[in-house]
Amino acid sequence: MNMDGCHEFDGTLTGLLTVAASVMNSGSHPESITVRSAENGGAGQGELFSARAVASDKTLAAEVVTRLKMGEDKDAMRDVQSAFHHNHPERWTWIVRFLVLALREPKRARDRRLPAVVALRRFAREVRQETHRLNGLIRFQELSDGMLWATITPDHDVVGLVYPCFRRRMPGETWAIYDAGRGRGLKHRPDNGHPETVLVPEPLRRELQRSGELPQSVAPSDPYFELWRTFFAAIAIEGRRNPEQQRRCMPARYWRNLPEKSR
Amino acid sequence: MNLQRKLEILAGAARYDVSCASSGSRRTATDNGLGAVSSGGVCHSWSDDGRCISLLKILYSNACIYDCAYCVNRRGNDVPRASFTVEEVVDLTVNFYRRNMIEGLFLSSGVLISPDHTMERLIAVVRRLRRDHRFGGYIHLKVIPGASPELVHEAALHADRVSVNIELPSERSLRLLAPEKSRVSVLEPMRHLDHLIQENREERRSHRKLPALSPAGQSTQMIIGASPEKDGQILRLSEALYQKHHLKRVYYSAYLPVQGSAVRIASERPELLREHRLYQADWLLRFYGFDAGELTADTTSSLPLDVDPKAAWALRQGQGFPAEINRASYEQLLRVPGIGVTGARRIVAARRTGAIRIEHVKALGLVWKRARHFLSFNGKYYGLLGRRDGVVLADLLAAQGRIVRELRQPSLFSEGGA
Numbered sequence: 095m096n097m098d099g100c101h102e103f104d105g106t107l108t109g110l111l112t113v114a115a116s117v118m119n120s121g122s123h124p125e126s127i128t129v130r131s132a133e134n135g136g137a138g139q140g141e142l143f144s145a146r147a148v149a150s151d152k153t154l155a156a157e158v159v160t161r162l163k164m165g166e167d168k169d170a171m172r173d174v175q176s177a178f179h180h181n182h183p184e185r186w187t188w189i190v191r192f193l194v195l196a197l198r199e200p201k202r203a204r205d206r207r208l209p210a211v212v213a214l215r216r217f218a219r220e221v222r223q224e225t226h227r228l229n230g231l232i233r234f235q236e237l238s239d240g241m242l243w244a245t246i247t248p249d250h251d252v253v254g255l256v257y258p259c260f261r262r263r264m265p266g267e268t269w270a271i272y273d274a275g276r277g278r279g280l281k282h283r284p285d286n287g288h289p290e291t292v293l294v295p296e297p298l299r300r301e302l303q304r305s306g307e308l309p310q311s312v313a314p315s316d317p318y319f320e321l322w323r324t325f326f327a328a329i330a331i332e333g334r335r336n337p338e339q340q341r342r343c344m345p346a347r348y349w350r351n352l353p354e355k356s357r
Numbered sequence: 358m359n360l361q362r363k364l365e366i367l368a369g370a371a372r373y374d375v376s377c378a379s380s381g382s383r384r385t386a387t388d389n390g391l392g393a394v395s396s397g398g399v400c401h402s403w404s405d406d407g408r409c410i411s412l413l414k415i416l417y418s419n420a421c422i423y424d425c426a427y428c429v430n431r432r433g434n435d436v437p438r439a440s441f442t443v444e445e446v447v448d449l450t451v452n453f454y455r456r457n458m459i460e461g462l463f464l465s466s467g468v469l470i471s472p473d474h475t476m477e478r479l480i481a482v483v484r485r486l487r488r489d490h491r492f493g494g495y496i497h498l499k500v501i502p503g504a505s506p507e508l509v510h511e512a513a514l515h516a517d518r519v520s521v522n523i524e525l526p527s528e529r530s531l532r533l534l535a536p537e538k539s540r541v542s543v544l545e546p547m548r549h550l551d552h553l554i555q556e557n558r559e560e561r562r563s564h565r566k567l568p569a570l571s572p573a574g575q576s577t578q579m580i581i582g583a584s585p586e587k588d589g590q591i592l593r594l595s596e597a598l599y600q601k602h603h604l605k606r607v608y609y610s611a612y613l614p615v616q617g618s619a620v621r622i623a624s625e626r627p628e629l630l631r632e633h634r635l636y637q638a639d640w641l642l643r644f645y646g647f648d649a650g651e652l653t654a655d656t657t658s659s660l661p662l663d664v665d666p667k668a669a670w671a672l673r674q675g676q677g678f679p680a681e682i683n684r685a686s687y688e689q690l691l692r693v694p695g696i697g698v699t700g701a702r703r704i705v706a707a708r709r710t711g712a713i714r715i716e717h718v719k720a721l722g723l724v725w726k727r728a729r730h731f732l733s734f735n736g737k738y739y740g741l742l743g744r745r746d747g748v749v750l751a752d753l754l755a756a757q758g759r760i761v762r763e764l765r766q767p768s769l770f771s772e773g774g775a
Contacts, residue, residue: 204706206720230401230411234456242455260457262393263494265386267455318452324361325453328368329414330405333613333627338763339407343400354402 098126102145103186105131107178110186111155113148114193118158124194124210129186158193165200176225177217179251188213224248225255231348232256234269235308235316242269243313245306245351253280257289274302306350319353326354358439364449366439370419370430371465374522374578375610379411379460379495381573382517392454392461392494394517399460412463412497413453417441417478421467425535426619427524427583427612430467436616440469446482447490454494461495461517462486472503472542476512483515497573500550502542509546513553518573518605521546523598526591530584534620550575551602574605581635582628583612583620588660589653592638596649599642609635630764634660641667644698645691665761668694668753671731678742679733682713694753695728715739726756 101116103109113129130145162171177189192214196203206212234242242264246253253273257280260269265284270292272279277299279292294302302308349355380398400409416430418440424432450462464482469475479498486492498516500509513519521543525531528540550571557570577598579591595607611632612620638660641647645667652666653659661669671678671694680689682704690701703721707713715734718725730740730749741748 201710205710206703206707207711207717212720226399230399230457232457236456244457259395262385263457264391264455266389266391316456318456321361321364321449322453322456322458324365325368325413325415326402326404326410328365329372329410330408331372331613332406334406334629336407337405340403340405343407343409344403352402 098122100128100130100145101190102130102132102147104150106150107175108152108155109148109150110178110189111158111193112151113186114190114197115151115154115158116148117190117194118197124191127187127190128184129190131186158197161197162193165196165203167196167200167203170196170203173214173218176219176221176255177214179221179255180217181250182217185217188217221250221252221255224250225252227348228252228256229259231344231352232260232271233352235313235319237308237313238311240268242267243308244269244271245274245302245308246271247275247306247347247351248273251276253278254289257282261289272302274306277303316353323354323357360445360449363439363441363445364415366437367416367419367441368414370416370436370467371414371463373429373610373613373615374414374463374465374499375408375608376463376497376520376576376578376606377409377411377414378497378518378573378576378606381605382495382569383572384493386493387491390491390493391451392492394460394493394495398495401458401460411460412495413450413459413461414463415441415446415449415465417446417464417466417475417482418469419467420469422470423468423535423537425524425538427534427580427615429615429618431619433619434616443478443481443485447485450486450494451490451492454492459494461492461497463497463499465499466501468501472501473505473508475501476504476508480508480511480515483512487515495573500546502538502546504546506546506549509549510553513550513571514568516571518576519550519571520576520578521550522578523547523594524578524580525584526579526586526594527584530586534584547575547577547598547602547604555603574603576604576606576608578608578610581609581611581632587653587657588631588635588638589649589658590656591635592642592649592653592660593656595639596642607639609639630662630761631660633760633764634662634666638666646688647692664750664753665694667692668727672750678731679738679740680731681736682732682734683708693728693731695724695726695731697722727753 101113103113110129117124117127132147159171174189174193177185188210191210195208195210202208203211206215228246228248232244232246234244237243253271256271260271261282268283270279270281272292280289281292282289378398379394380396382394383396384394386393398411400411402410404410419430419436420438420440421430421432429436446464453459454461464479466475466479469478483496483498486496496516497518497520498512500512500519500521502521523543525534531538531540554571554574561567561569598604598607609632611627611629613627614620638652641652642649651670660666671692680693687701687705690696690704691698700721700723704713707717707721712735715737730742730752741752
């Protein structure tokens with residue numbers, strides 16, 4: 095069966111892997127297909143043509159994972175999982191093209207002369223870099239009830255990816271990380287091994303998206319923020335000021351949620 | 358004196374110790390504990406001088422009985438003095454950690470009464486963190502030169518990394534500028550720590566549950582430009598420290614005349630470009646298989662400032678270049694300017710499925726402006742080797758990167774004061 099053209103999946107990783115399995119089994123050339131998610135309705139591609147909806151199939155998806163892990167490239171599945179969280183509008187297409195390539199010609203899965211390999215590695219790297227960067231740049235403040243709260247505004251959908259780092263660091267504390275741009279967050283409680291979804295009421299959601307700040311009644315000013323600002327200012331060597339280097343390592347788009355840079 | 362003022366003084370006093378890493382160790386928090394460590398380390402912020410901040414870097418006290426000429430905290434200098442209490446340091450560490458501002462604590466101190474008295478204060482802080490608060494985050498503890506072996510041992514038991522600063526690259530300079538410290542008082546704790554760390558590693562091979570002693574090893578720091586030693590001597594000293602005492606890192610810090618400094622030998626400006634070349638040479642020693650003798654002819658030679666040490670070495674080679682990208686070994690590829698550790702690995706991986714041609718260079722992540730002179734592609738060559746003398750060097754200088762261009766700008770040095 096010819097699988098050329100645009101495919102639509104349900105927005106889950108299982109669904110995307112199913113698309114890859116279908117293309118693989120049909121023998122279609124990966125360059126001839128594009129993929130979009132039903133969730134965000136096209137994002138600019140395939141609008142002129144109707145898309146073929148592909149239903150999620152756990153068995154097919156699991157087969158893809160097994161075959162991928164059998165290949166030479168042990169990082170391929172991990173990279174696919176990372177790239178899945180990227181914000182590029184055509185990420186689905188590139189992930190499927192890579193999967194089809196990696197399954198048909200395992201030896202070429204690391205060949206950087208191929209555009210699909212370059213795209214996938216780049217997406218995976220950027221998601222992991224943002225995750226790693228946020229592991230450092232996330233700042234918690236203590237709320238009036240003792241819970242720790244952090245607001246983030248990442249490029250990519252990484253809340254789920256930063257969660258494990260903080261569960262490792264602070265298993266005994268209650269804390270939440272909230273993505274103000276996407277309006278969703280995850281919460282950890284010491285007596286619960288699984289993350290809970292954080293929902294905030296609508297006016298608060300809009301306020302967080304606008305300013306990133308919680309109201310004073312819930313989050314009175316934290317004395318350790320002031321102490322941190324003092325430390326931050328004192329630690330720099332005046333004769334070696336380097337604002338360009340600072341910006342390169344810590345881009346200004348993250349400063350809104352950093353006490354040392356937001357005042 | 359309130360906590361904020363103490364922190365301002367004691368963080369400012371600690372800023373000239375450039376070691377900042379939170380890497381080299383791994384630990385997960387216990388259920389009722391706080392703090393984990395990841396082997397790669399984490400940068401939490403970048404200060405206004407462009408340096409990564411990953412630890413709460415402070416002195417316990419900046420009072421000091423010594424009078425080392427290069428140090429802002431020396432006895433004879435008129436600066437505001439302060440001391441923390443053990444509880445204050447513990448409180449700051451725990452609360453900054455919970456807010457994800459730090460990976461842990463870097464604790465040093467001026468010498469109060471005696472090296473042992475000072476070590477006892479530092480150990481009291483880290484003992485309370487580890488035992489009372491079950492703190493599992495990163496701890497880098499300074500060892501005071503002259504401290505007794507039992508205290509050095511206990512410090513290493515609680516820390517992820519320890520360091521004792523060699524400060525000056527020769528005994529002669531140490532005698533002139535820091536007469537109260539001796540070479541022995543610095544090297545003896547280093548030897549002792551090396552012995553303890555190696556012994557602990559051996560024991561943990563058969564007893565896996567044994568607690569690790571300073572798992573991220575030890576490091577040290579040298580001041581560059583406060584004394585007359587040349588790069589050749591400095592690099593040979595670093596090489597010996599890496600090989601004989603198994604140090605993890607040597608840090609190089611360009612001397613900045615500080616308020617009240619008594620150093621007489623010092624260039625007008627901090628030698629930032631020289632410091633950069635030393636770090637590049639240090640990387641070549643640790644990751645690229647070079648010897649100090651290949652980078653500097655003898656102890657009196659200096660690294661060239663205008664070009665990086667790897668390119669300088671490559672230009673000095675009569676033969677061996679251009680290297681054939683499709684056949685050279687991994688070790689040979691590492692020696693090509695413009696090819697780093699990642700690039701060499703990618704070349705070896707890509708070679709397995711087909712010949713590498715010039716159009717693949719960008720995807721492989723090579724710095725073509727530099728590498729083009731030193732590589733051939735199945736015989737095809739695109740560089741300038743073999744033409745008249747100096748042509749390749751001129752081309753490399755014209756292609757210089759941003760970091761070196763910035764370090765050369767006089768405007769960076771003329772800014773002073775807060």
